[in-house]
Amino acid sequence: MRLRALGSWSAVTLFACLLTSLAFPSLSLAQEELNRKVRTRVAPAYPELARRINLRGTVKLLVVVLPNGNVKDTKVMGGNPILVNAAIDALKKWKFESSPDETSGTIEFKFEPTD
Template structure:
């Protein structure tokens, strides 16, 4: 059964509502098989810094993330987003894929 990207995004949002930070697949052709939630940096938490970090990913044919570059977002959140997304796994594919993901940090 194939789900639309909109349906997948809705499912991710529902699954992550209770978390202090959430992650949403923004664009791409491969489905996330497993993901690691970002660790909210303590300094960002104390300063009530939140927002979205946009990352450009390169995903290998085996589904591992081989590169994650911050395109935009608060400097205090970028490293945490990169570290988490590098541990994500995507469905295998025949070739390397580039995609953009948004990692949303809710200010606390």
């Protein structure tokens, strides 16, 4: 019975990965990496579900940073939905150096399961 539940869980995970590839195709954008120094960097928490299924991946986010260095907005550019919220939550806590203007760019978070 437990093996049957595991098989069902694997099918759901495979389906979620397939949907991810359709929902977040590879993007070739003119957007560049954010060219502002990070003052406070918060690492994302590795989601428990991702840990249980040994999921690894990269989440790419577009971030808009206010002149005072706070994150104004984020937008998902790609990544597995299981990992996306952890990346967004972490990035919203980042602080950047001040700048005369609002800036934007991309940030990538790599998720690797650890033992």
